[in-house]
Amino acid sequence: MDMKVYLFRRLLQGVLTLFLVSIVIFVILRVAPGDVADLIITGGDGSSTGATSQEREELRQTLGLDRSLLRQYVEWSWDMATLSWGESLFTGRSVWDDFFRKLPVTLQLSLMGLFIAVALGVPLGVAAALKQDTWMDYLARIFALGGVSLPHFWLATLLLIAGVRYFTWSPPLGYESVIDAPWRNITQFIWPALVLGYSGAGLLSRMTRSAVLEVMRQEYIRTAMAKGLQTRAIMGRHTLRNALLPVITVIGIAFAALVSGSVVLEQVFVLPGVGLFLLEAVKFRDYTVVQPIIVFFAAWVVLVNMTVDVIYTWLNPQVRHG
Amino acid sequence: MDNVVVRWLGRTARDKPLGAIGGVVVLALVLIALLAPLIATADPVAQDADSILLSPGTDHWLGTDNLGRDLWSRIAHGARVSLGVGFISIAIGSVLGGVAGLVGGYYGRWADGVLQQVSDALMAFPTLVLALGIVAILGASATNVIVAIALVQAPRAARVVRSQALAVKSMEYVAASRLVGAGSVQIMFKHVLPHCLAPFIVIFTNALGIAIVLEASLSFLGLGIPAPEPSWGGMLAGPGRDYFNVAPWMAIWPGVAIALSVYGFNLLGDALRDVLDPRQRPL
Numbered sequence: 001m002d003m004k005v006y007l008f009r010r011l012l013q014g015v016l017t018l019f020l021v022s023i024v025i026f027v028i029l030r031v032a033p034g035d036v037a038d039l040i041i042t043g044g045d046g047s048s049t050g051a052t053s054q055e056r057e058e059l060r061q062t063l064g065l066d067r068s069l070l071r072q073y074v075e076w077s078w079d080m081a082t083l084s085w086g087e088s089l090f091t092g093r094s095v096w097d098d099f100f101r102k103l104p105v106t107l108q109l110s111l112m113g114l115f116i117a118v119a120l121g122v123p124l125g126v127a128a129a130l131k132q133d134t135w136m137d138y139l140a141r142i143f144a145l146g147g148v149s150l151p152h153f154w155l156a157t158l159l160l161i162a163g164v165r166y167f168t169w170s171p172p173l174g175y176e177s178v179i180d181a182p183w184r185n186i187t188q189f190i191w192p193a194l195v196l197g198y199s200g201a202g203l204l205s206r207m208t209r210s211a212v213l214e215v216m217r218q219e220y221i222r223t224a225m226a227k228g229l230q231t232r233a234i235m236g237r238h239t240l241r242n243a244l245l246p247v248i249t250v251i252g253i254a255f256a257a258l259v260s261g262s263v264v265l266e267q268v269f270v271l272p273g274v275g276l277f278l279l280e281a282v283k284f285r286d287y288t289v290v291q292p293i294i295v296f297f298a299a300w301v302v303l304v305n306m307t308v309d310v311i312y313t314w315l316n317p318q319v320r321h322g
Numbered sequence: 323m324d325n326v327v328v329r330w331l332g333r334t335a336r337d338k339p340l341g342a343i344g345g346v347v348v349l350a351l352v353l354i355a356l357l358a359p360l361i362a363t364a365d366p367v368a369q370d371a372d373s374i375l376l377s378p379g380t381d382h383w384l385g386t387d388n389l390g391r392d393l394w395s396r397i398a399h400g401a402r403v404s405l406g407v408g409f410i411s412i413a414i415g416s417v418l419g420g421v422a423g424l425v426g427g428y429y430g431r432w433a434d435g436v437l438q439q440v441s442d443a444l445m446a447f448p449t450l451v452l453a454l455g456i457v458a459i460l461g462a463s464a465t466n467v468i469v470a471i472a473l474v475q476a477p478r479a480a481r482v483v484r485s486q487a488l489a490v491k492s493m494e495y496v497a498a499s500r501l502v503g504a505g506s507v508q509i510m511f512k513h514v515l516p517h518c519l520a521p522f523i524v525i526f527t528n529a530l531g532i533a534i535v536l537e538a539s540l541s542f543l544g545l546g547i548p549a550p551e552p553s554w555g556g557m558l559a560g561p562g563r564d565y566f567n568v569a570p571w572m573a574i575w576p577g578v579a580i581a582l583s584v585y586g587f588n589l590l591g592d593a594l595r596d597v598l599d600p601r602q603r604p605l
Binding site: 013016017020021023024025028029138141142145146148149150151152153154157158160161164165256257259260261263264267278279281282283285287290291293294297298299301302305 | 439440458535543558
């Protein structure tokens with residue numbers, strides 16, 4: 001297939017996914033028992049604030065809940081897309097302003113985590129595959145499985161416990177921006193980023209290992225062996241080049257997993273990012289804050305996956321040359 | 323008959339030592355969960371002002387927490403919550419997703435297109451973010467945690483079953499049985515479904531591990547199983563961290579429980595995949 005046609009189709013598909021994502025969120029918001037007006041009036045815990053049915057109707061009108069579902073959806077998605085996210089039900093502050101201020105924290109944590117994950121996970125996966133079923137493979141796999149199995153919040157807690165008990169040291173909590181205080185910023189981010197990176201590395205090394213193993217079973221590798229090529233040449237030229245291509249796709253998946261992790265780690269390390277913002281909003285059922293953040297995270301994943309697919313296409317000669 | 327099974331198990335365990343360890347861990351976990359009321363040494367929610375923050379010992383095997391509750395009993399009962407919530411949610415999600423995948427893969431055309439798009443959309447959500455959204459709307463309770471995890475699992479199960487159904491439906495014996503007059507439903511259940519079983523078991527096992535982490539994360543964040551119900555994630559939140567300087571066991575045991583069980587399910591799932599998928603065997 002022509003590459004331009006492919007890219008266009010991929011773009012179209014991404015837009016379609018985004019559209020469906022918005023419908024999923026809209027539906028989830030609407031299946032709440034009662035409706036959003038009830039949620040606001042009762043404060044979410046079912047305790048009545050003594051609002052009359054007339055007040056309830058007025059609230060429904062201001063929220064536009066009395067209009068048709070289609071019109072509600074169109075207006076809602078337009079607001080989401082144009083960043084008219086309204087104000088928080090609790091603080092009354094602009095959701096977009098708060099969000100925009102907190103975004104760099106989450107971006108920095110995710111990117112640092114991703115960097116650690118790739119730097120650690122890919123070489124480990126390659127090593128495990130090349131030495132399949134040796135002690136090195138077992139060690140690498142146990143280490144990798146730990147990254148997938150150990151919950152972030154527990155690793156983070158252990159880090160805090162161990163630091164305080166055995167080294168009378170604790171990771172610096174809180175946040176200073178990388179521009180104001182670069183060194184403090186790095187010392188604050190490195191620990192959560194390491195925890196995040198370890199779990200990403202677990203995922204990546206497992207995927208890398210099976211990708212390399214898959215390629216090592218291909219006929220052309222056997223042919224290369226039969227030709228008497230040196231193992232090093234076979235691995236470098238034929239195996240890794242082909243195996244690492246699908247790994248690029250996995251980095252996209254890992255990035256999505258990192259988002260979930262950063263929500264938890266922002267809470268543990270008191271980093272005022274979008275994840276912590278979302279958590280606080282969920283606790284108070286501040287739905288005007290919750291919905292744009294969820295839309296944002298989903299859109300982020302869709303965009304990352306799309307970018308990854310485009311890079312993959314561009315790097316893959318089979319697709320590039322049609 | 324029994325002998326054959328035992329011998330096969332023995333051989334597989336020798337080939338897959340990591341998988342065998344996983345199997346043993348999972349088995350132990352299931353037993354603890356089932357027998358929790360019998361093997362717990364105390365009431366998991368009973369507070370005792372006289373035995374606050376005791377270190378592990380003969381009376382309290384794993385120590386007590388800041389309210390004097392016995393940690394071993396809480397861990398044992400917590401296994402019920404973790405495994406119960408995990409199993410129910412993954413079962414619901416896998417069955418719903420599996421049926422959708424079967425129908426989509428077998429019928430193709432628009433049904434398949436819709437299925438693919440919807441599962442793409444659902445998979446676009448980072449798992450925890452989707453779960454948080456659902457809890458934000460429906461409130462924090464065991465039922466809503468189950469709904470959230472099932473929704474995370476459904477598209478993943480749908481994908482696996484779909485790809486199997488796609489592969490099987492073009493096989494000759496399926497065409498043959500259609501020739502002799504078998505209906506679509508009959509073909510789906512008799513021929514396509516059994517083929518989906520192996521990969522289905524693998525993702526089911528791995529998904530249980532993911533479900534346990536997800537439930538623990540939600541409970542840790544105070545948005546999962548409500549207190550005082552003992553849940554591993556909840557035990558790590560708040561007090562577990564506030565007291566770690568004087569009573570580190572409060573934060574260590576629940577984490578060990580979570581890590582061990584997820585590790586167990588993942589090891590078992592990996593071994594099952596290797597055993598059930600001949601392509602993964604080493605040369």
